[in-house]
Amino acid sequence: MKITLFWHRRDLRLHDNAGLAAALQSGYPVVPLFIYDREILDLLPSRRDARVTFIYDQVERLGQETAQAGGNFLAFYGRPLGVFEQLLTQYEVAAIYTNEDYEPYAAERDTAVAALAQRHSATFQALKDQVIFAKNELLGKSGKPARTFGSYRKAWLEKLQDSDLQPHPSKELFTAERLARLPEAPARPTLAAMGFEEFRQEVPANELPAEALVRNYHLTRNTPGRVDSSTRRSVHLRFGTLSVRELMRQAQALNPKLLAELIWRDYFMMLLWHYPITATESFEPRLRQVPYRNNEAEFTAWCEGRTGYPLVDAGMRELNATGYLPNRARIAAAGFLVKHLLIDWRWGDRYFADKLLDYDMSQNVGNWQWMAGIGVVAAPWFRVYSPQSQLESYDPDYTYVKRWVPEFGTATYPAPIVDHKFARQRAIDTLRAAYRAAAE
Template identity: 45%
Template sequence: MKEKVNIFWFRRDLRLNDNVGFYKALHGKFPVLPLFIFDSEILNELPKDDARVTFIFETLQKMRNELQENGSSLAIYHGKPQEVFKKVIAEFEIQNVITNHDYEPYAKKRDEGVEKFLGEKEIGFYTFKDQVIFEKDEIVKDDGDPYIVYTPYMKKWKEKFKKEYSEKLYYTNGFLKNLYQNSRLPNLSLRDLGFEKSKIEIPEYDVTPTTIQEYEKRRNFPAEDATSHLGPHLRFGTVSIRKMIKKATSESNEMFWQELIWREFFMQILWHFPETVENAFKKKYDRIEWRNHEAEFKKWKTGKTGYPLVDAGMRQLNETGYMHNRVRMVAASFLCKHLLIDWRWGEAYFAEKLLDYEMASNVGNWQWAAGSGVDAAPYFRIFNPTTQIEKFDKAYKYIKKYIPEFGTENYPEKIVDHKEARERCLRVYKDAVS
């Protein structure tokens, strides 16, 4: 006779504590079977040494070990989610599948398919808000329209937070006895998934009071490495957004707090305007006649443009899976405006390389750099990649770290003249948008 269980499906919430959906599942009537699916639809698109896959795999093994200490485990599968659920339904009498919301277009479509499939088997499918403080249309204008400018969104967000937000954390430790008791659930190795361990490691996040308090003063200087490295941990849910917001508000650092709100701003933009993954938010920007020069794109990707701040950033990205935020803006602007290469090319490259890749923020920031997105700078604002060095890396410390041949004859000539490229950009953009 098959055992009756509820399933908790881990996705972008890879932690056992302060996890809303997991907490709700543990308060249900049936033992909870924890489950994770390495989605073949996603994995098939990734390089075989992808650092994010290694990070997810190693995180899951730690979670599995912790659950085994409580007499349970974590069932890990590889395949298309509906196919995996068919397999699990053959083994267990599943009452409900519980998980947390995911807002990206593919995830929404996947969940709709899974919910329909489970519904046909009379299995409930319940999802909860976990990876954000406010979601979907919780922060909108008085007339119900979404905000497309950050500052009024941020003000409304803070106003709602102060009025309505409960600081409750969803501690699960006291309820782990409600787990399904079997420590030998299915597991996989990286090799089973067709992957190998990456040489790139995702660093621990740093949200000490010192980091938060000095964030505003030091965040623009790439040589200082003064950012929190929270991005990947928020992306994969190894840390709870509620705990991070609590830290930000307790340290009273507005700038750090506002960076967390930017993440939610872009998430609600993606939810309201899913077409912006492929299309310019400002429609007329899709009329830009991009040059899309393949050889120049390759030089940008490999950090050989002859513009040191751009090159250092791209080399940092390729070596470490990370790029300093200030440098991201300069590198993105350079691709779209100096080289007139479609922002979608840059967005796709960052999606492949960034450890903290999150679709909403990546698309939002690339469209911002191209001038085509919400709250974007006007098209005639073009970063000067040389004066940016004077402002933010005057001693060339960051540049020399990633470009050992800088200052020698081995460093490449400039790919394009700044003044000429600027004038060309203004001409092409003006023709498209006027």
């Protein structure tokens, strides 16, 4: 029996899934699968990782949904090339379908899997699913990605057709006739068998946010004290438990500001695909020599939320406790690290990568480089936000701060780790010198 394999990665859902819909129309019965990739998992600093448990729960849900529909869902713990070598030898595979992934490791991995498939006379098809426009679909007049978000967004909105946001009929096609029933399907690995502990952090339901929240989004998004200040759907977009098209349709109908934020997401994914070097290096080569101070004690104080700046500390404590922090607190924390403390943006990027439930390389790198003023798209290097003014603007009655920093206002709360005025001037002097040297 010839079969088609469908490889889930960042698309852990049956509905509105471009690659899955295409696989189900390939003419061969489909076996969906997931690989717990040791190339990624072995690098995690802890065996107690909420993202791994989240993925595990979704894979088990997909397993149940596939069984109910009359098929087999496979899951493996290993390295993709080894897993596919085994599958391509064991079964008569006509094609491997999947959805595109734009991270540097993923692009390399997929090229290798496509070559392996070809050696076994199978085709490898990757479809666009997690963004609206990918790769070279939306370049500037120079033939390169736009360097300002404003021009990217304008071009994005001009190019958008209704069909770009239409759902793919994967759920409708997911029926017993189109699914393969394997005589001996291997058992899926458990978390314990992979050496991970169960660790669940709270996430919102994987459904569209309430209409009222979306309507008010532009008014509430900068108030971290409100739990419903923003959609909190980033984790679902990260793992594809929600389709970006459905959230975009809702935003398009109800709130242009939310649509603009989602366009940022497309933009950063495109930028990482074009400039994979930015995963670890500043975009601007001449700005790779900024003399960061990299004081380890100050970095530890930042990580633990003990800087003496309440908005920064509240954010870092929320991150440590929940795996989430609101955008405004991300901006305050990141700006403080790279400007006030003059610590390399990569230290902060790494810390967020270890802690954020919604961690996404393209979004994290893009935003950190923007904050540090050294990215493809960058905030002005001389902009050094005052954490105190930010607090007064965004958390004027200290709701957020009191929730996460209960000792705020008492003698036990630390004094500021550095004086704002002094740190601001130091950042400006250092970055001005770096920019001047870069221009020579």
